[in-house]
Amino acid sequence: MLKAIIFDLDGVICSTDEYHYLAWKKMADALGVPFDREINNRLRGVSRMDSLNIILEKYTGEPLSGERKQQLAAMKNDAYRALLANMGPKDLTPEVRATLDALRASGLKLAIGSSSKNTPYILERIGLKDYFDALSDGNNITRSKPDPEVFLKAAEYLGEEPEVCLVVEDAISGVQAGHAGGFRVACVGDAAKAKAGDFNMSAFSELPEIVKGLR
Numbered sequence: 537m538l539k540a541i542i543f544d545l546d547g548v549i550c551s552t553d554e555y556h557y558l559a560w561k562k563m564a565d566a567l568g569v570p571f572d573r574e575i576n577n578r579l580r581g582v583s584r585m586d587s588l589n590i591i592l593e594k595y596t597g598e599p600l601s602g603e604r605k606q607q608l609a610a611m612k613n614d615a616y617r618a619l620l621a622n623m624g625p626k627d628l629t630p631e632v633r634a635t636l637d638a639l640r641a642s643g644l645k646l647a648i649g650s651s652s653k654n655t656p657y658i659l660e661r662i663g664l665k666d667y668f669d670a671l672s673d674g675n676n677i678t679r680s681k682p683d684p685e686v687f688l689k690a691a692e693y694l695g696e697e698p699e700v701c702l703v704v705e706d707a708i709s710g711v712q713a714g715h716a717g718g719f720r721v722a723c724v725g726d727a728a729k730a731k732a733g734d735f736n737m738s739a740f741s742e743l744p745e746i747v748k749g750l751r
């Protein structure tokens with residue numbers, strides 16, 4: 537019996553990938569470390585500091601203090617927030633909006649499970665500020681995906697067990713997090729192409745059909 541759906545945010549509800557890329561690129565250029573879209577792809581679902589550490593794998597300069605790393609992460613986040621300010625309700629596609637509304641109308645609880653500390657800001661920008669029944673994000677977790685903490689917290693906030701929740705993800709690290717927490721996972725994007733999920737969708741709008749089979 538399915539009672540709830542927990543959605544990843546970036547790459548599932550809306551697309552922020554390009555903004556993450558541009559903001560990390562700005563920081564990497566300032567530091568003089570090589571950074572490209574291939575490396576950017578490895579950052580999906582990964583927390584800000586873990587992402588920085590992945591980028592620094594290619595860093596060959598003087599050792600960086602913890603404080604300097606915090607500064608670099610803040611530099612990226614400032615650039616990222618400036619780009620997010622361009623987002624608006626236009627960045628929520630009619631397909632995603634209609635699908636969410638159909639799932640809600642079918643009686644399911646809906647939550648967000650995202651590694652991003654910018655989750656509340658992004659939801660506000662795209663017009664979904666008070667839409668979800670629960671928010672679990674980078675602000676309430678200590679361990680990033682592939683650890684299941686973010687999804688387990690979302691289920692807890694909803695008052696449901698993982699067995700009755702479906703996680704929706706686009707990143708392999710997120711699928712691993714869902715499975716580690718005992719959730720079934722439906723995928724879009726990269727994770728769907730890799731057939732990493734229990735359900736691999738070519739479009740978000742396939743969700744209501746998948747859900748029917750689970751109820």
Ligand code: BG6
Nearest residue numbers: 546579580581584651652653654
């Ligand atoms: C995830 C993104 O949703 O959030 C990652 O897929 C990002 O790319 C992570 O690094 C953390 O985001 P933020 O907004 O807290 O820096």
Ligand code: MG
Nearest residue numbers: 544546547706
């Ligand atoms: Mg994602």
